[in-house]
Amino acid sequence: MSLTETLTQHLSGSAVKNITAWLEEPKYSEYRSELMEMIEAEKWQELEDSFFKVIEFGTAGRRGTTGIGSNRINNVTIGESAQALCIYARSFDDKATDKGIVIACDTRLSSPELSRYVARVCAANGFKTYLFDNFRSTPELSFAVRHLGAMTGVVISASHNPPADNGFKVCWTDGGQLVAPHDKGVLKVAEEIKEIHAVDFDEALRAGKISIIGAEVDGAYVAAASSQAEGMARDLQIVYSPLHGAGQTNVLPVLQKAGFVNISLVEDQMVPDGSFPTIEGGKPNPEEKVANDRAVAQLLAEGADIAITNDPDADRIGVIVRQGEEAEYLTGNQAAVLATDYSLKKLQEKGVLTSKHYIAKTIVTTDMLKALADHYGATLYGNMLIGFKYIGELILSKESTDETFVIGGEESYGLLKGDYARDKDGATGALPLAEYAAELKQEGKTLYDRLLELYAEHGLYVEKLANAYFMGASGFETMQTVMAKLRANPPIMLGGHQVSGISDYQTLERRDIATNQVTSIDCVQGNVVVLEFDGDARRRVTIRPSGTEPKLKFYIQWFEESTDTVAIRTQYKDVESHLENLSKTLEGTLLQ
Numbered sequence: 001m002s003l004t005e006t007l008t009q010h011l012s013g014s015a016v017k018n019i020t021a022w023l024e025e026p027k028y029s030e031y032r033s034e035l036m037e038m039i040e041a042e043k044w045q046e047l048e049d050s051f052f053k054v055i056e057f058g059t060a061g062r063r064g065t066t067g068i069g070s071n072r073i074n075n076v077t078i079g080e081s082a083q084a085l086c087i088y089a090r091s092f093d094d095k096a097t098d099k100g101i102v103i104a105c106d107t108r109l110s111s112p113e114l115s116r117y118v119a120r121v122c123a124a125n126g127f128k129t130y131l132f133d134n135f136r137s138t139p140e141l142s143f144a145v146r147h148l149g150a151m152t153g154v155v156i157s158a159s160h161n162p163p164a165d166n167g168f169k170v171c172w173t174d175g176g177q178l179v180a181p182h183d184k185g186v187l188k189v190a191e192e193i194k195e196i197h198a199v200d201f202d203e204a205l206r207a208g209k210i211s212i213i214g215a216e217v218d219g220a221y222v223a224a225a226s227s228q229a230e231g232m233a234r235d236l237q238i239v240y241s242p243l244h245g246a247g248q249t250n251v252l253p254v255l256q257k258a259g260f261v262n263i264s265l266v267e268d269q270m271v272p273d274g275s276f277p278t279i280e281g282g283k284p285n286p287e288e289k290v291a292n293d294r295a296v297a298q299l300l301a302e303g304a305d306i307a308i309t310n311d312p313d314a315d316r317i318g319v320i321v322r323q324g325e326e327a328e329y330l331t332g333n334q335a336a337v338l339a340t341d342y343s344l345k346k347l348q349e350k351g352v353l354t355s356k357h358y359i360a361k362t363i364v365t366t367d368m369l370k371a372l373a374d375h376y377g378a379t380l381y382g383n384m385l386i387g388f389k390y391i392g393e394l395i396l397s398k399e400s401t402d403e404t405f406v407i408g409g410e411e412s413y414g415l416l417k418g419d420y421a422r423d424k425d426g427a428t429g430a431l432p433l434a435e436y437a438a439e440l441k442q443e444g445k446t447l448y449d450r451l452l453e454l455y456a457e458h459g460l461y462v463e464k465l466a467n468a469y470f471m472g473a474s475g476f477e478t479m480q481t482v483m484a485k486l487r488a489n490p491p492i493m494l495g496g497h498q499v500s501g502i503s504d505y506q507t508l509e510r511r512d513i514a515t516n517q518v519t520s521i522d523c524v525q526g527n528v529v530v531l532e533f534d535g536d537a538r539r540r541v542t543i544r545p546s547g548t549e550p551k552l553k554f555y556i557q558w559f560e561e562s563t564d565t566v567a568i569r570t571q572y573k574d575v576e577s578h579l580e581n582l583s584k585t586l587e588g589t590l591l592q
Helices: 003-010 013-024 026-040 044-051 075-092 111-124 138-148 182-192 201-206 215-226 251-257 289-302 332-350 368-376 389-397 426-442 447-458 472-488 565-591
Strands: 062-065 101-105 129-132 152-156 165-171 210-213 238-241 263-265 306-310 317-323 326-329 357-362 379-384 404-410 414-417 460-469 497-504 509-512 518-520 529-533 536-545 551-560
Touching: 003 013, 003 026, 003 044, 013 026, 013 044, 026 044, 026 075, 044 472, 062 075, 075 101, 075 111, 075 152, 075 165, 075 182, 101 111, 101 138, 111 129, 111 152, 111 165, 111 201, 111 210, 129 138, 138 152, 138 165, 138 215, 201 210, 215 251, 215 426, 238 251, 238 289, 251 263, 251 426, 289 306, 289 317, 289 326, 306 426, 317 426, 317 447, 332 357, 332 368, 332 404, 332 414, 332 426, 332 447, 332 460, 357 368, 357 389, 368 379, 368 447, 379 389, 389 404, 414 426, 426 447, 447 460, 447 565, 460 565, 472 529, 472 536, 472 551, 472 565, 497 536, 536 565, 551 565
Parallel strands: 101 129, 101 152, 129 210, 238 263, 238 306, 357 379, 357 404
Antiparallel strands: 062 165, 152 165, 306 317, 317 326, 404 414, 460 551, 497 509, 497 529, 509 518, 529 536, 536 551
């Protein structure tokens, strides 16, 4: 039996096609012997998962498990991405090679080696190449592209993913993440690359083809981010942890530059380490309570006011508030509400706030931002798919207008205040929240107290995110089946609530169930379905496959009128409990 026949007997057609290419084409030669060993050892499931598809550009670039395969992060998938980016960028600007490319990486285990390899590839493709001297945050990479006038930038990072993962995230000349058509354009070029070119790193360094950058860009970045400070109060005790990541290069110096000096560090998590050894489960995601355990323990032990944590590339921020002897974990939505309230309030106090000031959010970010925009007389843009790249794209589109960007937020713990960068930044997420906490402390209040006041003023906006994981090739197919089933036969009732509207972001159409009227959706296309309930668009569930991880995500957003300002906390907990049951019902309905 031939090798092809053997592969065909055990693997899908797409996996056989990709494995054959990896055995025959020159750009995969460094992995040929390892691949043959896997085949001879009959590691069929591992081969299927590693080769059933070519790793795509998702919500934030290419991201996945490191290792051999077309669906893995390795020198080939990273190298061809870098070379394709160079080729694609040259097609847009004949001065692209002189403008150059900026490369950064986080603290992940394979990040330093992969970032150096990307630099070697970019230099070999004729690009002036800037490489940071050590790990840096993703938002500083965004800033650096703008600061240096570069054509594009790359950060090697898998954000909050487990230790085995890494990724290739790209920003364009404006510092914003790669969006359509550029993302698909780069991937198309990558598919056509037969050989990856790379120079010797040391020789390129001596020849000036690769330039090492650091302190000068750091100083400019910290100055720009810290200039977003609005207030004067600084009496605040902060516990800080970068969760072994790059936050110590952006969040910490920005807070210090802005005048916050009473910062207690979680010392063992200041050590850069891509295995994330002090975090249970090894997943450094501020969204998950367990990742914040040490910071919270220190917060309570020291009687500090708030704790701040970041994911490894420090674009996300977690904030925990000490409320008496308890710790209140702010969700990404709640942090966005407080940071937005503070930012708009400060503009109003200065007497400069107008409807030309705008805030931005994605479709799964809390609708309370709309309530705040209406309250203050600002403008909200909220018709964007999931991913901060769409907020960056919006800022770019408004550059030539008389509108002013104030702050943008997404539910996944991402904030950006000001337009010095075009990606979410843990630093200017932390800054307005720290400033607000310090001002509220003068009044004997906490951030959580203010959040409850806002609920009493504007109504209860409660959100919940649930995930259903689907691993490997079979899991990928299951997710596609679930989404197809949802479109073909959506539920009409869920947890006692009537489905009143269905929006499909693939067709960009919304159907009203009562009238059967179909209206168009003003947004870009995406594999997203939204169910509305009870005739209130503020009560909805958004379902989509993750763009970076093997899971379906269910975003539940709910509105209730506030009934009693004294009992607002109890009412919130009751709604949370209701959404927990609704989430389980939804998952059971879709996955049965």
